[in-house]
Each structure stands twice: as structure tokens, then as C-alpha cells.
Amino acid sequence: MALKHSKQREMIKAFLMERKDHPTADVVYMNVRQKYPNISLGTVYRNLTLLSELGEITRLRVGDGVDHFDADTSPHYHFVCTECGQVIDLEMESIEKITDIAGAGFDGRIAGHVTYFYGTCGNCTKPN
Amino acid sequence: MALKHSKQREMIKAFLMERKDHPTADVVYMNVRQKYPNISLGTVYRNLTLLSELGEITRLRVGDGVDHFDADTSPHYHFVCTECGQVIDLEMESIEKITDIAGAGFDGRIAGHVTYFYGTCGNCTKPN
DNA sequence: AGTAATATCAGTAACGATTACTAATTTTAT
DNA sequence: ATAAAATTAGTAATCGTTACTGATATTACT
Numbered sequence: 001m002a003l004k005h006s007k008q009r010e011m012i013k014a015f016l017m018e019r020k021d022h023p024t025a026d027v028v029y030m031n032v033r034q035k036y037p038n039i040s041l042g043t044v045y046r047n048l049t050l051l052s053e054l055g056e057i058t059r060l061r062v063g064d065g066v067d068h069f070d071a072d073t074s075p076h077y078h079f080v081c082t083e084c085g086q087v088i089d090l091e092m093e094s095i096e097k098i099t100d101i102a103g104a105g106f107d108g109r110i111a112g113h114v115t116y117f118y119g120t121c122g123n124c125t126k127p128n
Numbered sequence: 129m130a131l132k133h134s135k136q137r138e139m140i141k142a143f144l145m146e147r148k149d150h151p152t153a154d155v156v157y158m159n160v161r162q163k164y165p166n167i168s169l170g171t172v173y174r175n176l177t178l179l180s181e182l183g184e185i186t187r188l189r190v191g192d193g194v195d196h197f198d199a200d201t202s203p204h205y206h207f208v209c210t211e212c213g214q215v216i217d218l219e220m221e222s223i224e225k226i227t228d229i230a231g232a233g234f235d236g237r238i239a240g241h242v243t244y245f246y247g248t249c250g251n252c253t254k255p256n
Numbered sequence: 257a258g259t260a261a262t263a264t265c266a267g268t269a270a271c272g273a274t275t276a277c278t279a280a281t282t283t284t285a286t
Numbered sequence: 287a288t289a290a291a292a293t294t295a296g297t298a299a300t301c302g303t304t305a306c307t308g309a310t311a312t313t314a315c316t
Contacts, residue, residue, distance in 0.1 A: 040266040061191045098223045107250030115243040122235030168295045
């Protein structure tokens with residue numbers, strides 16, 4: 001099970017790192033294919049899963065039925081625009097304490113939380 | 129487009145109301161079929177979607193790849209056990225203010241948030 | 257460098273959840 | 287009772303994702 005180097009995995013990671021939006025597997029596939037035309041969609045999925053298991057990227061589920069991926073693994077929150085579907089990073093004060101709030105009086109052990117915000121993004125609120 | 133009464137929809141709603149867990153479409157299907165053997169899975173899906181559009185139930189996406197449904201539409205949060213997969217209601221102090229925190233300095237308009245907590249539930253932490 | 261072991265690949269088939277289609281049935285207003 | 291329209295059962299199709307397979311690439315060891 002020792003990990004071996006792979007050009008495909010490297011390119012997928014590199015592509016994700018140069019994007020500040022949060023591409024889906026299909027978007028990764030389309031783009032990496034520009035430089036490496038015969039990469040397979042299965043390879044993209046396999047490596048995205050592997051990279052997220054390794055903790056090198058984060059898998060984002062924002063309720064739109066498609067997984068998004070983020071090479072920025074530092075803790076931060078996301079905003080999903082209900083108009084255009086974009087997923088944007090939020091710069092905000094920590095809300096980590098909500099895990100403690102939820103844990104108060106709870107029987108089990110809370111390991112963490114998933115939170116995302118939704119609404120209308122800056123672009124979509126602009127008059128046109 | 130006027131809504132017409134349907135026994136199927138009524139039974140789906142009634143079933144959801146008598147459950148305090150948060151069944152998936154398939155679980156609804158299995159159970160309603162006990163009383164109404166030739167209901168169709170498509171009918172279950174269609175009515176679950178319709179009911180949630182009407183605001184009579186809530187569709188829950190807790191990252192396990194399957195939608196769960198909740199007849200309790202009052203604002204509350206959920207806990208997902210990573211051991212047994214159960215989805216449980218949390219009774220906790222309001223954390224509504226996180227929407228304001230997220231909105232501070234944000235360009236667009238934040239309409240709301242989705243949050244769920246995960247970890248190990250009371251049952252699964254018990255020694256066995 | 258050459259070779260063997262094995263991780264990874266491309267390509268494609270399969271999968272599970274959900275949605276769309278269609279002709280038949282129910283509901284509701286007249 | 288009748289007609290218009292919503293709803294249904296049943297099934298086919300869709301979509302994102304995962305699994306399979308024989309070929310290729312990477313690494314460890316001579």
C-alpha cells in the first residue's frame with residue numbers, strides 16, 4: 001500500500017492549488033485534460049478521494065448534490081450563492097464554540113461540525 | 129396547478145410525523161407500503177419534494193449521500209453519528225448569531241446557514 | 257542498468273439515489 | 287354526471303460516483 005508518485009495526482013493537486021473557487025471533480029477533469037488529454041475521469045475521482053483521505057485537500061458538500069474540492073485545508077467557512085451556485089470562502093471570526101454549545105447536555109461525543117452559509121453573493125445582488 | 133388531495137401524500141406526511149428519527153425516501157417507501165402496498169417509489173420522492181417545497185417538511189442533507197426528511201420544521205440542529213449513521217435531534221441554545229458573524233464584512237446577502245454536528249452518539253460510546 | 261513487485265492508470269461497466277416520462281386513475285369544480 | 291386537471295404506478299433515464307480489468311508506470315532490490 002506504499003504510495004507511489006503519479007503525474008496525474010500531482011497535476012490534480014496543482015490545479016486545485018491554483019484555484020480559489022472550489023471545483024467539482026468534473027471541472028478538475030476538464031481542466032487537467034487540457035494539459036494531459038488522456039487522463040481518465042475515474043483517475044480524477046480516485047485521486048481526489050485519496051488526496052482528501054491524506055488530508056491534503058478537503059471535500060466540500062454544500063448541498064448542491066455535487067462534491068466540491070478545496071486545496072486550502074485550513075479551517076474556514078464557505079458561502080454558496082443560491083443564484084449563481086458559486087462557492088466562496090468567507091473570512092470571518094471563529095465560530096468554533098458552537099461545537100461546545102451543541103455538546104452541552106449531549107449524551108455522546110461531538111467531534112466537529114459542518115457549516116455553510118447561503119444567500120445571494122455580491123455579484124448577484126448588483127442591479128443589472 | 130391547484131393542489132389536489134392525495135391519500136399517498138397524506139400517508140407519507142403522517143408517517144413522517146410519527147417518527148422522531150429522520151427517515152430517507154427509501155425508508156418512507158418501505159413503511160408506507162406496509163399499509164398501501166402498491167404505492168410507487170416515484171410517488172414517494174415526488175411528494176417528499178412537494179411537501180418540502182410547501183414547507184411542511186424539511187429536507188436534510190447530512191453528507192451521507194442520502195436525503196433525510198423531517199416533519200419537524202421548527203428550527204433545530206442535528207447530530208450525525210459516524211459509527212451507526214443515526215441522525216438525532218439536538219436540543220441546544222440558539223446559534224443563530226453565526227449568520228450575523230458570517231455577514232460582517234461580507235459583500236452579498238446571507239439568507240441562512242446549514243449546520244450539523246458529527247461524532248459518536250451516546251449508544252456508540254457505551255462500552256460493549 | 258535490469259528485473260520483479262505493486263501502485264496506478266485508462267477505459268468502461270456498474271451502481272445507487274433521484275428524476276422524468278406516460279398512459280391510466282383520482283380528485284374536484286361545474 | 288361530466289369534464290378538466292392533478293396525481294398516480296410503473297418504468298426508463300439521468301447523474302454523480304465507484305468498481306473492475308488488463309495495461310502501464312513507479313519504486314526497491316539486485
